[in-house]
Amino acid sequence: MTALLKTPSSWPRVLLPAADAGDPTDLDSATRSGAFDALRTAVRAMTPAQVVTAVTDSGMRGRGGAGFPTGAKWRAAASAAGTRKYVVANGYGADPAVQTDRTLLELAPYAVIEGMALAAYAIGAHEGFIAVRADAAETIRRLEAAIGAAEEAGFIGPDVIETGWELRIEVRPVQGAYMLGEETVLLKALEGKRGQPEQRPPHPTESGLFDRPTLVHNVQTLAAIPWIVDRGAAAYAAIGSKASPGTILVQLRGPGGAGIAEVPIGTPLRTLVGLVDGGRRGKEAPERPVKAVLVGGPSGGFLPPDLLDTPYEFDALRAVDAHVGSGSIVVADDRACIVDLARLLTRFCADQACGKTIPCRIGTRRLSEIVDRIAVGTPKPTDADLAADLASDVVGSALCDHERLATLPATSAMRYFRAELDDHLLRSTCPAGVCHPIAVTVAGPT
Amino acid sequence: MSFVPGLGLVRGMALTLRRFFEPKVTNLYPEIPARVPPKFRGRLQLLYDEYGTLKCETCFQCAQACPVECIDMGGVDTKGRFAIHWGPPETYGERREESALRRAGRTVPDPVYEHFHGIDLRAVDDILHEVDHDPKEMLRILAAIQAEYGYVPVAALKRVSQSTGAWYAMLYGTATYYDHLAVGAPRSTEGDADAAYLGALDGSLSGRSASTDSQAAGT
Ligand SMILES: Cc1cc2nc3c(=O)[nH]c(=O)nc-3n(C[C@H](O)[C@H](O)[C@H](O)COP(=O)(O)O)c2cc1C
Ligand code: SF4
Ligand code: FES
Numbered sequence: 001m002t003a004l005l006k007t008p009s010s011w012p013r014v015l016l017p018a019a020d021a022g023d024p025t026d027l028d029s030a031t032r033s034g035a036f037d038a039l040r041t042a043v044r045a046m047t048p049a050q051v052v053t054a055v056t057d058s059g060m061r062g063r064g065g066a067g068f069p070t071g072a073k074w075r076a077a078a079s080a081a082g083t084r085k086y087v088v089a090n091g092y093g094a095d096p097a098v099q100t101d102r103t104l105l106e107l108a109p110y111a112v113i114e115g116m117a118l119a120a121y122a123i124g125a126h127e128g129f130i131a132v133r134a135d136a137a138e139t140i141r142r143l144e145a146a147i148g149a150a151e152e153a154g155f156i157g158p159d160v161i162e163t164g165w166e167l168r169i170e171v172r173p174v175q176g177a178y179m180l181g182e183e184t185v186l187l188k189a190l191e192g193k194r195g196q197p198e199q200r201p202p203h204p205t206e207s208g209l210f211d212r213p214t215l216v217h218n219v220q221t222l223a224a225i226p227w228i229v230d231r232g233a234a235a236y237a238a239i240g241s242k243a244s245p246g247t248i249l250v251q252l253r254g255p256g257g258a259g260i261a262e263v264p265i266g267t268p269l270r271t272l273v274g275l276v277d278g279g280r281r282g283k284e285a286p287e288r289p290v291k292a293v294l295v296g297g298p299s300g301g302f303l304p305p306d307l308l309d310t311p312y313e314f315d316a317l318r319a320v321d322a323h324v325g326s327g328s329i330v331v332a333d334d335r336a337c338i339v340d341l342a343r344l345l346t347r348f349c350a351d352q353a354c355g356k357t358i359p360c361r362i363g364t365r366r367l368s369e370i371v372d373r374i375a376v377g378t379p380k381p382t383d384a385d386l387a388a389d390l391a392s393d394v395v396g397s398a399l400c401d402h403e404r405l406a407t408l409p410a411t412s413a414m415r416y417f418r419a420e421l422d423d424h425l426l427r428s429t430c431p432a433g434v435c436h437p438i439a440v441t442v443a444g445p446t
Numbered sequence: 447m448s449f450v451p452g453l454g455l456v457r458g459m460a461l462t463l464r465r466f467f468e469p470k471v472t473n474l475y476p477e478i479p480a481r482v483p484p485k486f487r488g489r490l491q492l493l494y495d496e497y498g499t500l501k502c503e504t505c506f507q508c509a510q511a512c513p514v515e516c517i518d519m520g521g522v523d524t525k526g527r528f529a530i531h532w533g534p535p536e537t538y539g540e541r542r543e544e545s546a547l548r549r550a551g552r553t554v555p556d557p558v559y560e561h562f563h564g565i566d567l568r569a570v571d572d573i574l575h576e577v578d579h580d581p582k583e584m585l586r587i588l589a590a591i592q593a594e595y596g597y598v599p600v601a602a603l604k605r606v607s608q609s610t611g612a613w614y615a616m617l618y619g620t621a622t623y624y625d626h627l628a629v630g631a632p633r634s635t636e637g638d639a640d641a642a643y644l645g646a647l648d649g650s651l652s653g654r655s656a657s658t659d660s661q662a663a664g665t
Contacts, residue, residue, distance in 0.1 A: 096640035097647065132587070134626035174585065175626035177639075192584030194620040210582070243515075298643070335653035342652050348643050434655050 013217035038229035057233035063220035067314030076205040080213035085125040094181030100249035109146035115222030178352035197400035242264025254331035288333035296325030299405035303413035337434035341402035351408035363394035498561035562600035
């Protein structure tokens with residue numbers, strides 16, 4: 001498990017329990033500190049519509065990366081026709097470099113289970129699935145222990161808190177490509193099929209798992225629901241930024257360390273980068289200037305240092321060609337070459353695409369080839385324009401968000417690091433000395 | 447026979463001389479095109495996947511689409527229940543593989559691939575029984591098979607296809623899609639895309655080119 005970073009004590013904690021909380025799967029100690037209080041209040045004293053209203057009023061937006069308003073999703077799922085509905089917790093954690101969702105499931109399994117129960121109560125579902133990576137054996141073990149204990153205690157199961165309402169929750173280990181984390185793909189996996197995205201609409205809230213209304217949420221979204229029901233929507237709305245309140249888990253990686261932190265949304269990037277910079281740096285790692293910050297994981301965008309005041313928030317990041325994505329923030333110092341990094345990320349995204357549609361199968365592949373050409377010093381004179389054209393075509397014609405976002409490493413590199421790109425493109429040199437472009441030398445007398 | 451110097455040459459020349467007076471068989475292509483029967487579409491052949499398993503699913507799409515209706519085929523559905531057919535009625539009720547092969551005129555085993563190996567299928571049957579042969583539980587079935595055999599044998603996939611009604615081709619697509627399942631043979635640790643990506647990211651951040659690692663080897 002990745003280390004948790006120390007954050008300022010003034011930052012509120014919604015998702016992660018206190019560091020000394022003891023065994024997270026121990027139901028007794030969890031209920032003593034308030035687990036399942038919110039569920040009890042909800043099923044005894046609130047109508048499902050009131051729960052939906054509370055979530056809507058909190059202004060919460062989904063933590064899966066896109067930041068879709070959670071309340072709107074719940075309203076759609078609650079009003080969808082059908083007696084059989086599902087709740088799916090997306091704990092897949094697609095980015096191999098990010099452990100946030102897994103860590104949350106390990107440290108606060110009951111919060112996720114309770115959040116699922118509240119969501120199921122609000123939309124009228126009787127079944128829930130938690131999707132996790134098949135190689136996360138410890139996470140699966142803890143989750144199964146927690147579900148077993150909660151069922152035994154009557155918080156979920158055939159008779160939830162003596163109300164006669166039935167709710168079954170199951171863990172489903174899956175493991176596949178990056179885009180298996182996308183919700184329509186994940187639903188395909190839960191149906192026992194090959195993971196490929198579906199056209200939307202219809203959205204999963206109308207026709208999802210087995211063509212029934214399904215609420216798919218990131219585990220962080222679900223884990224915050226009990227807090228909201230417990231302490232009220234207004235308290236939650238007061239945390240973080242106005243446009244998207246609450247806290248989010250980020251996976252930071254910088255020269256001074258790496259780890260997971262729970263941060264209020266809207267915190268400037270500079271502050272977040274500061275958590276893994278300065279202070280802890282030893283002698284062996286001399287001070288190096290920050291060259292770029294990669295925000296959003298493999299399909300993230302590169303931001304230059306002068307954009308470090310951008311708040312870490314869904315819309316603000318999207319406006320500067322990055323995104324929250326997997327919650328990863330990676331600091332690249334002057335040893336790294338942006339073209340080389342862009343090449344690596346574009347290649348990874350192309351490799352991980354599902355192949356269902358042409359922008360996915362061919363568009364990402366061609367983009368990766370263009371960036372490859374630039375990096376190895378064999379570009380065609382039109383390659384920069386070609387890449388920009390291709391990227392905008394892929395964005396315009398993509399079926400799922402994976403292809404759309406897969407263009408970000410290349411387009412953000414072109415937008416902010418054009419000079420470095422031009423060195424590769426026009427002069428066949430790599431200023432960072434990372435790539436080995438074929439330098440064109442004119443033979444002369446020695 | 448005793449060795450007569452020059453006899454081979456004489457024999458060869460004799461053949462040449464005989465051919466000289468026979469009617470010609472070569473065409474003056476392209477001036478004179480060959481005469482091909484109007485419905486001729488080349489030789490039909492059914493392909494095998496890399497495990498030596500017939501790819502044809504008896505889906506009839508080729509038979510339906512064939513513009514000259516030269517394909518007919520018959521077989522039973524994947525659960526062995528209904529005899530289905532396309533083409534003249536004598537093809538009713540045949541086992542689909544035999545039928546498809548016979549209809550195609552010849553078997554075309556690909557010498558590169560070995561036929562998949564038989565395994566003891568009792569464990570597969572138990573697993574299937576447990577989930578009531580429900581194709582919706584496919585991932586659970588496949589994961590249980592993986593746990594039982596250490597990989598997902600092609601013979602097991604065939605059995606699962608037969609007894610759940612899921613088409614083998616779809617099932618093959620599903621099983622090979624997921625990284626926690628190893629189809630055909632136990633997985634080797636190399637070729638793990640996530641690990642390769644993480645290694646390359648480390649390298650690239652510290653100033654070593656990602657181009658020298660295996661990620662880029664395919665270019
Ligand atoms: C390529 C791709 C990968 C994704 N991976 C994940 C993931 O690993 N975990 C996750 O929770 N959401 C992931 N998402 C987002 C989901 O599609 C979906 O929006 C999310 O689970 C909805 O939950 P939310 O409403 O809580 O944000 C991914 C999306 C895309 C396009
Ligand atoms: S019947 Fe067999 S060969 Fe013909 S299209 Fe279907 S799968 Fe292919
Ligand atoms: S990754 Fe294939 S359609 Fe999106």
